[in-house]
Each structure stands twice: as C-alpha cells, then as structure tokens.
Amino acid sequence: MLKKGISNGVKEMTIKEIEAKSILRKRKRVDSWFISHCGMNLYRGCTHNCVYCDGRSEGYYVEGEFGKDITVKVNAIEVLSRELDPKRKRTPFKRSLIMVGGGVGDSYGPIEKKYQLTRKALHLVYEHKLPVHMLTKSTLIERDIDILKKIDEQSRTIVSFSFSSVDDKISAIFEPGVPSPHERLKTLAFFKNEGIACGMFLVPVIPFITDTPELIEESIRKAVEIGLDFVIFGGMTLKEGRQKDYFFNVLKKHYPHLITGYENIYKGSKWGDATTEYYSSINQIFNRIAKEYRIPKRIPASLYNDILSENDLVIVILEHLDYFLKTEGKPSPYGYAAYSISQLKEPLSGMKGSLQKLKGVGSVTERIILEILKTGGSSYYGKLLKGG
C-alpha cells in the first residue's frame, strides 16, 4: 500500500507497507565490529538521506528513490516474535548482541514515530532476555530509554551513534536529514548518565573534508569528554553509479576544488574502496590521536566477555588484534587464527593441549588464547586497544 506524508525536514516521504518473510539477518560468524551474530532492519530505505550513504548504490536494491521512499515491514513484530521464540528453533541462538540498525537504514528514522516498530521489537528482545547493540544517528532513541535500561539491567545495552565528524556545518551538507552532531553528542551524554555503555562510530570520515587531524581530534576529544567507551574509525567508500554520481553532485556544488583529489583516490574499485595509501594515511592519523587520548578503538571485551561463547570471544579479540596491527602497517597472524577457530565445532577449552595444531596458531597466539579462556581478556589486547 502506498501512502504519502510525514516530512523529515528535507523531503516528503512516500511510504510503502509490505509483509516481510523474515526480519533477523543472521551470520554464521560473529561480527567483531558490532559483537553480533544477527541484526534487524524493520524499515527499508532511509530518509536521513546522507549524501555518502552506500544504500544508494545499485548493489543494495533499495526500491524507489533513496532518501524519499521508505518501505515499512508492517508484520515485523509478528515475524520477529516467531523468529525469537526458542521453542520454534532447531538450533539455539548464538549468544551475542542483537544488532538494531546498521545496514542500509536507521531504526529511528522519522517513520518510527508513527509505526513504533523499533520500540515494539525492543520489548520482544527484553522478553527473550537478549542483549542489544543500537546504532543510529537519531536522537529519537531517547524515547526508548525505559526499555533500553531494562534490557541493560537484565542483559546488556550498548548505544552507538555514527558521525562523519562533530562539525555541525559540514554535517548539514552531508547529513541533511539527521540531528546535528551537537545534538547527537547530547543524546550520547544522556545515555552515559543513565549508566549505559556508549560509543562513537566515526564512520565514514569524508575525504579531505572531515579526515583532517584537527577534525578527527575534535571528535575524539568530544567522545572522551562525554566518557564514551570506544571510538570506531573508518573511511568512506564510493561505488560507481548512483552513489558516486549523487555524492559528486554535492561535492561539485560545495567543494568543487576537491574533485581531482577524489578522482585520484577513488579509481573505480568494485566495492567502492579508496586507494590503500589513502586509507593507511587516515588510519595513521586516527591511531596517533586515539593513542594520545587513550580511547579504545574497538568495543572493549569487558562489555561482552560475559555474553559471548568462549570461541566467539577469542575470535573477536584476535580479529581486533589483527585490525590494530594491520592499521599500524605491521604483519599479523591473528586474522588467520581467528578464521581457523571460527571453523571449529568444539569449544577451545577442550583443546588446551593442542591449540598449536590449529592453522595460524603459534606459541604467542596460543598464550593469548589461554589467557582469554582463563580471564576473559588479554593484557596484550588491553594495551593495543588504547594504542599500545
């Protein structure tokens, strides 16, 4: 059913109601960015309309005009209720945080005021005693403080907000449909005051605009002032086609002098990646500043070592180590070791004498794994998490 109405302050949106077959997107392997095996999107499309959003690219098959048209999965709660019901599941849920948000949508777009699917889904998550990780750019999440606190008291809630920087003027150009960074920071401070773990996804920084040492430092400084638990950093992708064309139109209007620089770093890679040299240069800037401020660069294990299975905890920590070393330009055996462990069916604690038989696991990795199994963490990891 097609409906018109609700303005997000940018465009009038068109709403299409559909019946969804499934809601949870599941992954076999734990995602070490979000600490999650499964997530949900209750709406398709996003009226926040960020200029750099890869939801606009052809690969995601978001129907209609991106930024204006939105699809509502009107039966989402009924379907989710079935999917979360342990009696109907052949294999039990893998323990991890349920990811609400991410993908190509925001669970707290203006449409949520009317349908309240996110709020209802959180009530189901609470009933099933599951932990959640929320990722949004919208201050509307404050509405759900009551249920998010209840989930936190029972299992765990992590609230993350994404930013391209904390500069309100730049955000108004590239994130026209969302509250300003200043307002997002206020909401994060509100959740921190309520005792909930919070973090910043400084993703994506916009090349030559928000990737400067000054702006990256400003974002990290604000995160530290509020007492955020982590800042996760990432560069921008720009896929050929709709995403790149849309972005370039805005760039030409506001920053025409940067076009050549963009053409030099985005050379048509299939996934829209910029050159390795570019990513490595911004990672170095971020690493230097994060180290100065001693802010964790990934979600710290203390926030989920009581939730994940022992194998998943080891995988996540090894993948984080892999990230820390690679973004410093150093070799790392940890990614391969994490992969080997992800293929195991048995728990690592039953293999203590034979860990080095696993591909990619040498004596140093073995020591780290044994420490994680014993303490839920690793001192080496703790050191690199805040920059070494």
Ligand code: SF4
């Ligand atoms: S909030 Fe996220 S999903 Fe929505 S337009 Fe912005 S980047 Fe895309």
